[in-house]
Amino acid sequence: MNSIIIIKGKVNYQITLDPGVWIFDDRKVDLTTYFHTEQESKDELEEYTKAVSKHWEREIREGAIYPPTLKTERTYEKEKILNGTFGIPFKPFLQNAEFQDDAKEVQFITKDQKYIVSLGDASEMILGFSKKGKPLKEDGPIHVYYGDGSNIDSPIKHVKEIIVS
Template identity: 55%
Template sequence: MESIIPIKGAVKFNITLDPTVWIFDDRRIDLDDFFSGSYEYKDELEEYTKVTSAHWSREIIEGATFPPTLQTEKKYERTKVLTSTFGVELKQFILNAEPLQGATTLIIKTSEGDYSFSLDELDSLLLKFSHKGKPLREDGPVHILKKDGSNINDPIKHVTAFHIE
């Protein structure tokens, strides 16, 4: 199974996606939380500002030492990465490829057939890249899920490419 997925067609930039590195991506979404309803969208700039401000305040108050709480937070995050199910939003990758002016359709190519979506539907699609801490080797490298959960039990599998028309 090839783990690299190209985005090609009516785009300014042909790009390739490597789902094996997304586990380290800050944009990853815990799908267990997402589909249980406890997930909250976060503004990246706002989150960065909050983290930086908290770090700055901590250094002013406590000095430049590392309190023990940081070590426990790292351990929790490491455990979560090894046991959770994660995905990322598809829209950001398609927008980075910059679809051309007349492009209207996303075709998801799989080894089992093609699936077609309007580019207006990009907001509703997620790429699941791990299940309970393991990559999707048998039927992956990604599964396509709809954000409304309508295909959570029957996702689009065996994705080989994304084609923009």
């Protein structure tokens, strides 16, 4: 099975999606809690600035040698990645593809069917790429979840291409 998906159609740039590398992406979300918690919009620059400031402050207080608590935090994060169920917001990929002015919808083409959603709804979608620490090889490479989580128990599976039309 091919794990690469291409966003094409009425876009200025075709985008190649490789779900295998998203585990390292800071935008990933934990799907076990994502749809059950209140979502707040984040300013990415502000979040980055806060994280860097926190790290810098910690280094000044504790030195560059990592204390046992930081090692424990790293171990916890590693375990979380190895056993977690993750997804990533679809919106940044749509923005990078720069859909054309006459584009109105996004088609998710699966091996059996075509799912059509508006651009607005598509920009709220989440692309699931891992379940319990494993890539979605059997029915993937991605699962597509609506932004409101209404299809959390039955996501769109077997997606092989995404067409903006």
